[in-house]
Amino acid sequence: MKNLNMISRRSFLKAALAASAVSAMALTGCGSAASGTVSSAAVSSSAAASGSAAATGETFKVGIVNYVDHASLNQIVESVESRLDAIGKEKGVTFDYADYYANAQADQSNLNQIGADLVADGVDVIVAVATPTAATMLAAVEDTDIPVVYSAVTDPAAAGFDGEENITGTSDALNTDAIMNLIVAANPGIDTIGLLYDLSQDSSTQAIADAKAFCEKNGIKVVEKNGTTTAEVQMAAEALVAAGVKAVFTPTDNTIMTAELSIYESFIEAGVQHYTGADSFALNGAMVGYGVDYVQLGEATADMVSQLLCDGKTPADLPYQTFDNGIVTINTETAEALGLDLAALKEAFKPYCTEICEVTTAENFS
The missing domain is CATH 3.40.50.2300 (Response regulator)
Incomplete structure (x- = not known):
């Protein structure tokens, strides 16, 4: 598993390399496996518009943003990633999350920068783990079509997410x-x-x-x-x-x-x-x-990502989910x-x- 203490791979690269080199690396790391493949952003928009399933061989950029390094949230991240890997094999597509993972370490300035970076990278979806992360990512994608799928948001309605068109996810509400x-x-x-x-x-x-x-x-x-x-x-x-x-x-x-x-x-x-x-x-x-079972929570979050990217669903089609305590x-x-x-x-x-x-x-x- 990746080092969950990392703040942001892309921010690290920006600090270590010239801007032009970072741009080149980003293009190399995010390109499709085969030449001539349509970009993931274009494919995602096309699939959403047509309601059709994703085609074999497509690659989707999945941003995953963890709020802080701790057991529950790390469980969710691992579960999301493993479930996306399994779905990718089933559907013959690739979910590229490794290049777009970030840990904000509970720092709001980090969250703001991560959101800006992911939007600039043109990710197809952002998975936001925990309430502060989801709120910041929702603000970051305000002028885009990038959907946000949150996980471990205890009270989506109180957070202002219920009814928002571009966000959905899973709740860990406690009894x-x-x-x-x-x-x-x-x-x-x-x-x-x-x-x-x-x-x-x-x-x-x-x-x-x-x-x-x-x-x-x-x-x-x-x-x-x-x-x-x-x-x-x-x-x-x-x-x-x-x-x-x-x-x-x-x-x-x-x-x-x-x-x-x-x-x-x-x-x-x-x-x-x-x-x-x-x-x-x-x-x-x-x-x-x-x-709740945080492994189950992560798996359900990944399933929602798949429905958005592969099945042409929109966040409005997917009400947020709660789980039996x-x-x-x-x-x-x-x-x-x-x-x-x-x-x-x-x-x-x-x-x-x-x-x-x-x-x-x-x-x-x-």
């Missing part, structure tokens, strides 16, 4: 009440729950509001702590430990996910159970991850370190989920 029920099931009589999240993350807004409503309804106090960087998240986690909470909830928050490897041991040492909105948190040490992922190492009986924990969780998976901490996963 917050279900995960709060897991906390209560494992801790009968719990009177205080910590909330750990980044105030600037749109993906956390609704889930945190739902968590507060759940706690108010059930007479549970909340202690809120926030962070926008890993260092701030570490301090926030320490503050929750100092406050004496025994369980902490985090939604599908990119900032906390990125910092999970830096905080999970502190929570274990303090006897704090961390319940989170994605299985990848559990892979990085949190006790429980709950939510209900998969609980337990980090067995963390649960055991917290002194919990795994069999009893699974039994307590059964009424609130459709599936229970077990993982151990994989520090090279993020």
Whole structure:
């Protein structure tokens, strides 16, 4: 797999080479395998206009933009790429994403530059992973016909994407009440729950509001702590430990996910159970991850890309997709370190989920 820490291959080339050399390399890297093949942009427009399927041998430029390097989003990128490879073999076409991958590393200026680069490259579609990425890519393609397919946008309507003509994708919306029920099931009589999240993350807004409503309804106090960087998240986690909470909830928050490897041991040492909105948190040490299957999310995103490029569909033809929540992922190492009986924990969780998976901490996963 490519190095996911790269900000942008094209930006790197621009910094390293003269503009003319970069242009030459771009033309070489993006050309068709056989001479005389119509350009992918022209083919895409033709296919969309006619509603016909793509012809064997066609090549499509697929921009893939990752918001930040962390487990959930990396899973999506890998899943999108592997699914596109499989679809390409089935249909006899090529999805060239390797030349158009970029990781913004949670930097808005990077996102802006990446969007401009991809539009200048004439990509046929942009896959935008996470809400900030999708918003920036949608702005970048405003005066073009390039569609945007997002993945892991928690609330497309709140983000302003629902109803936009040139964007569609997949949502990882979280059933917050279900995960709060897991906390209560494992801790009968719990009177205080910590909330750990980044105030600037749109993906956390609704889930945190739902968590507060759940706690108010059930007479549970909340202690809120926030962070926008890993260092701030570490301090926030320490503050929750100092406050004496025994369980902490985090939604599908990119900032906390990125910092999970830096905080999970502190929570274990303090006897704090961390319940989170994605299985990848559990892979990085949190006790429980709950939510959608990010591999499935990536595959569905790739299927939408294929429908746009190969089947003549438009974003308006493809409403955004949501997925059934209900998969609980337990980090067995963390649960055991917290002194919990795994069999009893699974039994307590059964009424609130459709599936229970077990993982151990994989520090090279993020």
